[in-house]
Amino acid sequence: MKDLDIKKIWKEDRGDAPEQFNPGLIDKIIDKGSVSIISKFINTLRWEMWINFSILTVIALYLAIGGKWWVASFLLFVDVGYFVYYRKLIKRLGEKTIDSSVVDYLKSTYILINKFIGHYKTANVILALPLFMSGMYFADPDIFSQKYFSDGWFIVLVSAGFAVAILFLYLFLYFVYGKKAVQIRKLIEEMSQNENPT
Amino acid sequence: MKPEFQELLNNNHRIISKICRAYTDNPEDFNDYQQECIVQLWQSFDSFRGASRVSTWVYRVCLNVCLSQLRLKKRRIPTAHDYPMDIKDTRDTSDEENLEILYKAIRLLKEGDRAIVLLYLEEKSYKEMAEILGITVTNVGAKVNRAKNQLKSIINERFGH
Numbered sequence: 001m002k003d004l005d006i007k008k009i010w011k012e013d014r015g016d017a018p019e020q021f022n023p024g025l026i027d028k029i030i031d032k033g034s035v036s037i038i039s040k041f042i043n044t045l046r047w048e049m050w051i052n053f054s055i056l057t058v059i060a061l062y063l064a065i066g067g068k069w070w071v072a073s074f075l076l077f078v079d080v081g082y083f084v085y086y087r088k089l090i091k092r093l094g095e096k097t098i099d100s101s102v103v104d105y106l107k108s109t110y111i112l113i114n115k116f117i118g119h120y121k122t123a124n125v126i127l128a129l130p131l132f133m134s135g136m137y138f139a140d141p142d143i144f145s146q147k148y149f150s151d152g153w154f155i156v157l158v159s160a161g162f163a164v165a166i167l168f169l170y171l172f173l174y175f176v177y178g179k180k181a182v183q184i185r186k187l188i189e190e191m192s193q194n195e196n197p198t
Numbered sequence: 199m200k201p202e203f204q205e206l207l208n209n210n211h212r213i214i215s216k217i218c219r220a221y222t223d224n225p226e227d228f229n230d231y232q233q234e235c236i237v238q239l240w241q242s243f244d245s246f247r248g249a250s251r252v253s254t255w256v257y258r259v260c261l262n263v264c265l266s267q268l269r270l271k272k273r274r275i276p277t278a279h280d281y282p283m284d285i286k287d288t289r290d291t292s293d294e295e296n297l298e299i300l301y302k303a304i305r306l307l308k309e310g311d312r313a314i315v316l317l318y319l320e321e322k323s324y325k326e327m328a329e330i331l332g333i334t335v336t337n338v339g340a341k342v343n344r345a346k347n348q349l350k351s352i353i354n355e356r357f358g359h
Contacts, residue, residue: 006349009296010319014212021207021236029233030240037266096245098238098262099255101332102313105262187265190310191333 037180038109041116042093049086053079089119106188113181117173124169132162203243207236210256213320214239217257220304220312221264235260250329257322257330261313303352311345318342 033039056079064072092115097108136158207214218231238259246255304312317327324338331338 005296006300006353007319007321009293009300012293013216013297021204021211023204026204026207026236029236032233032237034234034237034241035230036234036238036263096242098259099242099246100262101258101330102261102265103332105258105332106265109266184266187310190308191331193337 037177038093038112041112042090045086045090045093045116045119049083049090052082052086056082089115103188103191106184106191110181110184110188113177113184117177117181120173121170124166200243203240206239206243206252206256210253213253213256214260216320217260217264217316219301220316221309223302223305231264235263238263251326254326254330257317257320261316261330265309265313299353299357303349303357306352306356307345307348311341311348314338314341314345315349318346 056075060072060075060079063075093112097105100108214232214235218228218235222228222231239256242259246252250258304315307315313331314327317330322330324335324342327338327342328335333341
């Protein structure tokens with residue numbers, strides 16, 4: 001096929017038929033909303049935000065009713081902090097960049113995916129350890145006593161279990177989102193190849 | 199939906215369809231890509247201030263949707279024809295075959311190169327291509343030549359044309 005032929009063939013493609021774009025169908029598509037990776041992040045975070053908010057508020061109220069004011073106040077403080085953090089993160093993810101140039105959009109998508117992954121990595125380390133410890137404490141209030149911590153095997157097993165859980169979460173994040181980020185990074189590199197740094 | 203948006207789709211459905219077809223040969227994915235393009239165009243329609251040409255804006259949005267390769271499984275709205283690759287029209291069979299070969303060859307290119315070739319085939323100027331892609335005009339020139347040669351060699355080697 002000659003250069004001219006390729007263009008000629010291309011021009012003959014009239015694209016999809018206009019009935020594909022009838023108003024009734026378009027309305028339905030618009031009502032369903034976006035299912036892009038970023039929209040998925042936003043939906044996930046919204047769920048997380050409200051679940052965290054509800055659980056922490058209920059626990060704080062329970063503690064307040066039980067007269068544990070200081071702990072309840074601290075928990076409420078954390079609760080509000082989380083809420084504000086989530087709101088900001090969701091707002092940041094929701095910023096519309098789809099009509100940016102291709103390279104700019106891919107860069108912003110790459111940053112957002114990494115931000116989302118970073119959110120889970122941080123939450124994992126910051127939240128998982130105290131939650132894990134609290135779980136152990138509720139199972140046996142003597143957990144932090146000399147009885148357990150003098151046992152080297154106990155410490156090794158707990159640490160190993162925790163490390164394996166973190167490793168699994170990191171691997172999960174990589175396979176679900178990290179691979180996507182790598183793919184987009186490669187695409188950005190490919191597109192930006194031969195660009196003069198300014 | 200605003201009538202202006204419907205008009206925009208009527209005027210640009212060809213672009214949307216062609217870009218989506220260049221990024222997938224799977225009919226389900228094609229519809230998903232196309233539907234996501236429509237949603238994204240709608241969501242940014244109000245913020246489009248006409249700083250660039252409408253077609254430039256449509257290309258940007260659609261390429262961004264396709265290049266960020268969605269994982270679309272949830273939404274399935276049955277469309278007028280679920281298999282746009284099997285469109286039967288008055289075109290000559292050999293024309294349709296040639297077109298299918300061309301699309302197949304385009305889909306064998308790297309994702310970034312596909313965008314370049316699409317814009318080249320749409321006869322966009324280097325300046326407009328640079329504006330859509332976010333790279334320099336010089337770089338566009340180099341990439342167009344490379345992608346064009348790759349496309350030709352794929353067509354020759356794989357499809358014997």
